[in-house]
Amino acid sequence: MPTAIEIFKFLPKKNCGKCNFPTCLAFAMQLANSKAKLDDCPFITDEARAKLEASSAPPIRLVTIGAGDSRIEIGDETELYRHDKKFFHQTRYAVTIPDTAGDREVAAKLRRAADLRFDRVGQMLALDLLAVRNDSKDAAKFAAMVKRVSGESRLPLVLMTDDPAAVRAAALTVNLSRPLIYAASEANWEAMSAAAKELKFPLAVRHADLNGLADIVEKVRAAGVEDLVLDLMPSDLQQVVERNTIVRKNAVKKSFRGLGFPLITNACGNGQALLIALVSTMKYGGIVLLDDLNPAHAIPLFVLRQNIYTDPQVPIQVKAGLYPINNPGRDAPILFTTNFSLTYFTVAADIEKSRVPAWLLVVDTEGLSVLTAFSAGKLTPESVAEALKSSGVLEKSGKEMIVIPGMLTRMSGKLQELSGLKVVVGPRESSGIPKLLRTL
Numbered sequence: 348m349p350t351a352i353e354i355f356k357f358l359p360k361k362n363c364g365k366c367n368f369p370t371c372l373a374f375a376m377q378l379a380n381s382k383a384k385l386d387d388c389p390f391i392t393d394e395a396r397a398k399l400e401a402s403s404a405p406p407i408r409l410v411t412i413g414a415g416d417s418r419i420e421i422g423d424e425t426e427l428y429r430h431d432k433k434f435f436h437q438t439r440y441a442v443t444i445p446d447t448a449g450d451r452e453v454a455a456k457l458r459r460a461a462d463l464r465f466d467r468v469g470q471m472l473a474l475d476l477l478a479v480r481n482d483s484k485d486a487a488k489f490a491a492m493v494k495r496v497s498g499e500s501r502l503p504l505v506l507m508t509d510d511p512a513a514v515r516a517a518a519l520t521v522n523l524s525r526p527l528i529y530a531a532s533e534a535n536w537e538a539m540s541a542a543a544k545e546l547k548f549p550l551a552v553r554h555a556d557l558n559g560l561a562d563i564v565e566k567v568r569a570a571g572v573e574d575l576v577l578d579l580m581p582s583d584l585q586q587v588v589e590r591n592t593i594v595r596k597n598a599v600k601k602s603f604r605g606l607g608f609p610l611i612t613n614a615c616g617n618g619q620a621l622l623i624a625l626v627s628t629m630k631y632g633g634i635v636l637l638d639d640l641n642p643a644h645a646i647p648l649f650v651l652r653q654n655i656y657t658d659p660q661v662p663i664q665v666k667a668g669l670y671p672i673n674n675p676g677r678d679a680p681i682l683f684t685t686n687f688s689l690t691y692f693t694v695a696a697d698i699e700k701s702r703v704p705a706w707l708l709v710v711d712t713e714g715l716s717v718l719t720a721f722s723a724g725k726l727t728p729e730s731v732a733e734a735l736k737s738s739g740v741l742e743k744s745g746k747e748m749i750v751i752p753g754m755l756t757r758m759s760g761k762l763q764e765l766s767g768l769k770v771v772v773g774p775r776e777s778s779g780i781p782k783l784l785r786t787l
């Protein structure tokens with residue numbers, strides 16, 4: 348992103364205020380902070396627009412694969428380290444289906460792919476793509492398998508073939524929504540680029556040497572294909588770390604556009620496929636191609652990804668409010684916790700486990716956990732009393748009792764005074780909740 352001064356050079360310098368800022372310099376400063384749009388100035392020339400848009404393009408191009416609700420986006424990253432801001436587009440995983448696979452094998456893989464879905468702290472973690480691989484080297488067979496897979500799954504596709512004729516055959520057989528073509532190489536880049544350009548599909552480009560890769564990328568871009576994904580062809584874990592880091596560093600820190608594209612790693616046939624997927628997730632991977640993915644491997648992989656791709660400055664939160672658990676009535680007790688997702692889901696699961704009906708009041712603490720929120724003054728007897736009132740729980744529960752987290756003994760007196768409820772200090776660990784609830 349250019350600085351305010353660099354942007355200012357291209358502005359009309361009329362200081363007319365039509366952009367809602369008093370001067371062109373003020374407007375430039377807002378543009379540099381992404382708080383204004385170039386279109387807000389009616390006097391921008393086409394030449395200035397072209398220059399500013401080119402220099403403000405993200406260091407790593409955003410590439411979309413698929414369409415509609417199931418489409419995925421990769422790239423458009425601006426940081427080398429997650430804690431500097433955040434990572435935007437998470438690593439995606441693809442399971443591969445060879446076009447030589449038998450009917451039952453394909454059906455089983457499609458079923459397993461659809462079942463790879465896990466709810467964790469209110470977010471759905473799932474498989475992202477299916478890759479059809481042209482093992483048969485037969486364009487018609489490949490097209491038939493692409494047709495079957497696209498007909499039976501809504502996941503976006505990767506067309507794994509070196510043969511541009513197979514890509515065209517697949518596109519002729521079935522109406523495909525922006526699948527990723529994998530891949531163009533030194534040997535086939537010209538024909539692959541022509542197919543990708545004509546079909547408007549994104550294209551992966553591969554080469555084991557970064558200079559060689561940059562050369563092919565340049566030629567493919569000159570041929571008119573801009574939506575590219577790069578395969579650096581690492582052969583082991585060390586190369587995944589090294590190559591991915593070099594490319595990311597050059598794109599983000601040195602604004603090297605030649606390799607400013609998201610990355611794809613092919614872990615098929617590799618005995619360390621899961622480790623490669625884990626390391627790719629930690630080191631800037633865009634897509635990882637896998638032969639298969641079983642739930643025991645998928646869960647740690649998805650959870651790692653979830654942890655890396657959450658915003659480090661914004662805790663995952665649930666909506667504050669009243670949550671009835673186990674069908675509570677007037678004789679059910681009230682418990683409260685904070686709206687930090689991990690805390691909420693742990694407490695809610697422990698209440699559910701107890702099978703005791705209860706009202707769980709979730710107090711807005713801006714996503715902070717109990718002790719952090721209390722220490723920061725964001726969870727006070729006053730805020731709990733206010734949440735009790737605004738949630739309407741006092742009309743729903745006649746028990747006249749509230750269970751507070753075990754760490755918050757210090758707020759019990761004041762809360763009792765403000766709410767008029769008997770305060771019961773709960774266990775220090777959520778796992779103790781079921782035992783307590785059975786005694787109330």
Ligand code: SF4
Pocket residue numbers: 358359360361362363364365366367368369370371374387388389390391
């Ligand atoms: S509208 Fe354009 S010319 Fe007028 S002050 Fe804003 S940036 Fe400057």
